[in-house]
Amino acid sequence: MIRWRAIAWTGAAAFTAGxxxxxxxxxxxxxxxxxxxxxxxxxxxxxxxxRRAVQVQAAEIEAPSLDDPALLTAAVPHFDRQCALCHGSPREDGLPTMGGTTPPPPALRDHVDAWRPRELFWIVRHGIKYTGMPSWPALEREDEVWMLVALLRRLPSLERTAYEGLAGAGDGCEGCHGADGSGSAFVPGLSGQSRAYLQASLDAYAEGRRASGIMQAVASRLDAPARTRLADRYAANPRPAPAADCVQPPARWQDTDAPLPLMQRCSDPSAALLRRSRARGGLIVREGIPGQGVPACRHCHGADRHSGHPRLDGLGAAYLAQQLALFRAGVRGGRHASLMRHVAERLDARQVADVANHYAARDAP
Incomplete structure (x- = not known):
C-alpha cells in the first residue's frame, strides 16, 4: 500500500512539474x-x-601520431575558409558579430590546450548541440578530422607568416593542391590527370557520391560549367615531378574493418629498405598477386589506361595508402569504388605500403 502511494505521489509530482x-x-x-x-x-x-560528455564519449578513441607537418597542408586552407570566421586564426580574430552569440565561439588559440587530441577529434567530428558547432560533413572521413586535430594542436604556436603560407592566397583549389596543382603528401596532384577523371571526381563530390568534408564543401558551390573549367585547366597542366616520399606499413590493417585514422609517413627510412619496398610495389603494379586475387595495377592505371582511371605516378605515398584504406572500408566513393574495394581487401599492410611507395617515386610512363 505504501509502495503504491509513493508511486502515485511521484507521478503527481512529475505531472505537476511538467x-x-x-x-x-x-x-x-x-x-x-x-x-x-x-x-x-x-x-x-x-x-x-x-565537457563531461565529450570526455566520456571520447575516452575509447585512440589518437594517431599527429606530428607530421605535412598534415597541415590540407587542414590550414580548410580551417581558414570554414572555421576561422568564428574561431579566429593566427592571421586575424573571428568576426566581431560572433561575439554576440550564446555561447560565443571560443578563440581556439587560447583554449585548445585544455582538450586532449581524442576530445578534439570527437568535437570536430560530431559537433556540439545548441552552440552552432556543426558536425563534420562526412562523418566516415576520420582521416580528414585527424588532420584538423593536428592543426588545432599546433595552433597556439603557429606563427602568422607560416599560417598564411599554408593558407594560400589563391582559389579553393590552389590552397590545398598548390599553385601548380602538384599536391603534397596527403593531397593529390591534379595536374596531368585526364579531364574525364577530374570532371567525374568533382561531380561525385558535388553530388555527395564521394565523401570528403573538405572537397564536398568546395565542389558543392561550383556549378557544372565551373567544374568543367577546372577539369580542363588542371588536365592541361604539365605532370609534376614524383613526390618521392614514403609511407610505413599500416599497423592495424588486418585488425579492423573501419578506415584507419591516418597513414603515417616514414620518418627516417633506410635507403636499402625503401628500395626493396618500391621494388616489391613495382612487381605488384606490373604483375599483380595472382595467389591473392589481386590484378596488376597497370591494367587500369598504366600508360594505356582508360581516361576515367587516375594516373598514380608521383602522387604522395600517404595519400595513395589512405585511399586504399578508404576503399577497403567501403568509404571511398567514385565510379570504380566496388572494383577497388575488391582489390584493397586482398592486400596486406606491407603490400599497401609497397605499392604506395612505388608510385610516389615513379615518373609518368
Whole structure:
C-alpha cells in the first residue's frame, strides 16, 4: 500500500512539474535572446555537462601520431575558409558579430590546450548541440578530422607568416593542391590527370557520391560549367615531378574493418629498405598477386589506361595508402569504388605500403 502511494505521489509530482514547465514556456517570457546570455549558474552547468560528455564519449578513441607537418597542408586552407570566421586564426580574430552569440565561439588559440587530441577529434567530428558547432560533413572521413586535430594542436604556436603560407592566397583549389596543382603528401596532384577523371571526381563530390568534408564543401558551390573549367585547366597542366616520399606499413590493417585514422609517413627510412619496398610495389603494379586475387595495377592505371582511371605516378605515398584504406572500408566513393574495394581487401599492410611507395617515386610512363 505504501509502495503504491509513493508511486502515485511521484507521478503527481512529475505531472505537476511538467505542467508548470509548459505554462512557463507558453507565457513567452523565457529569455531565449542571444543578447541575454546565460546566467553564471546556467553557463557553468551547460559547460560542465558538455565537457563531461565529450570526455566520456571520447575516452575509447585512440589518437594517431599527429606530428607530421605535412598534415597541415590540407587542414590550414580548410580551417581558414570554414572555421576561422568564428574561431579566429593566427592571421586575424573571428568576426566581431560572433561575439554576440550564446555561447560565443571560443578563440581556439587560447583554449585548445585544455582538450586532449581524442576530445578534439570527437568535437570536430560530431559537433556540439545548441552552440552552432556543426558536425563534420562526412562523418566516415576520420582521416580528414585527424588532420584538423593536428592543426588545432599546433595552433597556439603557429606563427602568422607560416599560417598564411599554408593558407594560400589563391582559389579553393590552389590552397590545398598548390599553385601548380602538384599536391603534397596527403593531397593529390591534379595536374596531368585526364579531364574525364577530374570532371567525374568533382561531380561525385558535388553530388555527395564521394565523401570528403573538405572537397564536398568546395565542389558543392561550383556549378557544372565551373567544374568543367577546372577539369580542363588542371588536365592541361604539365605532370609534376614524383613526390618521392614514403609511407610505413599500416599497423592495424588486418585488425579492423573501419578506415584507419591516418597513414603515417616514414620518418627516417633506410635507403636499402625503401628500395626493396618500391621494388616489391613495382612487381605488384606490373604483375599483380595472382595467389591473392589481386590484378596488376597497370591494367587500369598504366600508360594505356582508360581516361576515367587516375594516373598514380608521383602522387604522395600517404595519400595513395589512405585511399586504399578508404576503399577497403567501403568509404571511398567514385565510379570504380566496388572494383577497388575488391582489390584493397586482398592486400596486406606491407603490400599497401609497397605499392604506395612505388608510385610516389615513379615518373609518368
Amino acid at each position: 505542467a508548470a514547465a509548459l505554462l512557463v514556456a507558453a507565457s513567452g517570457r523565457v529569455p531565449v535572446s542571444a543578447s541575454a546570455g546565460h546566467s553564471a549558474p546556467v553557463a557553468w552547468f551547460l559547460h560542465f555537462t558538455m
